[in-house]
Amino acid sequence: MKKIGILFGQERSFPQAFIERVNSKNVKGIQAEAVTIDKVMQGAPTEYAVIIDRISQDVPFYRAYLKNAAISGTAVINNPFWWSADEKFFNNALAVKVGVPVPKTVLLPSKQMPDDTTGDSFSNLAYPLDWEGIFEHIGFPAFMKPYAGGGWKNVYKLENREDFFQAYNETGQLVMMLQEAIDFDSYFRCYGIGGKHVKIMHYEPRNPHHLRYAAKHDVSDAKLKEMEDLVLKICNSLGYDFNTVEFAIRDGVPYAIDFCNPAPDAERTSVGQENFDWVVETAANFAIEKAKAQKPGRDNLTWGTFIQSAVKKKKLA
Numbered sequence: 537m538k539k540i541g542i543l544f545g546q547e548r549s550f551p552q553a554f555i556e557r558v559n560s561k562n563v564k565g566i567q568a569e570a571v572t573i574d575k576v577m578q579g580a581p582t583e584y585a586v587i588i589d590r591i592s593q594d595v596p597f598y599r600a601y602l603k604n605a606a607i608s609g610t611a612v613i614n615n616p617f618w619w620s621a622d623e624k625f626f627n628n629a630l631a632v633k634v635g636v637p638v639p640k641t642v643l644l645p646s647k648q649m650p651d652d653t654t655g656d657s658f659s660n661l662a663y664p665l666d667w668e669g670i671f672e673h674i675g676f677p678a679f680m681k682p683y684a685g686g687g688w689k690n691v692y693k694l695e696n697r698e699d700f701f702q703a704y705n706e707t708g709q710l711v712m713m714l715q716e717a718i719d720f721d722s723y724f725r726c727y728g729i730g731g732k733h734v735k736i737m738h739y740e741p742r743n744p745h746h747l748r749y750a751a752k753h754d755v756s757d758a759k760l761k762e763m764e765d766l767v768l769k770i771c772n773s774l775g776y777d778f779n780t781v782e783f784a785i786r787d788g789v790p791y792a793i794d795f796c797n798p799a800p801d802a803e804r805t806s807v808g809q810e811n812f813d814w815v816v817e818t819a820a821n822f823a824i825e826k827a828k829a830q831k832p833g834r835d836n837l838t839w840g841t842f843i844q845s846a847v848k849k850k851k852l853a
């Protein structure tokens with residue numbers, strides 16, 4: 537029997553529906569359940585062939601548990617090592633390299649110094665920073681947001697440099713990015729699953745929360761196909777099995793805005809019944825496929841093409 541486990545936090549619709557959907561398919565030798573964690577011993581395998589991780593971004597103990605599970609062969613969705621390594625600014629840099637349009641973005645040192653550092657810890661940092669050069673490059677209006685994070689926390693829209701400095705002063709020890717605002721005609725949020733399945737959801741971030749997925753944008757089939765290809769390119773470059781990619785379309789160009797979402801919102805009440813059914817069904821089928829292919833004792837994680845080609849080049853050198 538191969539078990540598929542799901543590890544989750546406060547969600548109350550997706551995990552339960554996922555377990556039911558997998559089990560209702562009655563695939564011989566495969567069963568889904570909520571993960572149970574008790575003693576976590578180094579190098580000891582878990583009872584799960586596959587674990588869908590929906591929460592380790594908030595629970596460091598779970599992240600460490602999942603890495604320990606992965607080394608004994610559990611296929612963890614998403615790869616906990618890559619998830620620990622990347623962040624939004626690096627992902628933007630990777631998007632630039634693989635030809636995905638992204639807004640102009642710069643990284644800013646935190647306004648306040650990290651704990652246990654002093655001015656002496658920053659001999660390498662120019663002071664003052666070339667703010668003029670930064671503002672000239674990005675322009676206004678601009679967005680400022682944490683280089684790692686989600687849930688619209690500490691996301692600022694800024695009209696001018698006075699706005700900027702006022703907001704920056706509030707950001708404490710957070711590392712922020714300053715980003716060109718895309719004045720978009722339409723906005724889409726897309727699930728990407730298994731590096732091959734894409735669901736493009738019409739989305740309107742300017743609507744109140746409960747109406748964001750009720751949007752309906754005018755969009756050609758060619759544009760939908762272009763976004764689908766970009767979602768796959770992003771997810772395969774990063775190596776995420778389960779992710780959402782958001783696009784803001786300006787003058788026909790889909791700019792990737794937010795695409796580091798390895799535990800994307802999948803609650804029925806936020807995404808709506810149709811999108812919910814798609815994500816439950818597609819995640820269930822993908823997890824079953826992963827469980828069938830999983831080989832105990834080996835690495836069964838997905839690694840993105842960025843890492844894969846780096847390793848290949850090293851081997852050739």
Ligand SMILES: Nc1ncnc2c1ncn2[C@@H]1O[C@H](COP(=O)(O)OP(=O)(O)OP(=O)(O)O)[C@@H](O)[C@H]1O
Pocket residue numbers: 639679681685686687688689691715716717718719741742782784793794797
């Ligand atoms: N460069 C930008 N141009 C236009 N709009 C933007 C830009 N950056 C962010 N936004 C707006 O701000 C919202 C929140 O930003 P973003 O998605 O990057 O943050 P987040 O904290 O990761 O949110 P979540 O993970 O909940 O989606 C976006 O949905 C979008 O409406």
Ligand SMILES: [Mg+2]
Pocket residue numbers: 782794
């Ligand atoms: Mg977002």
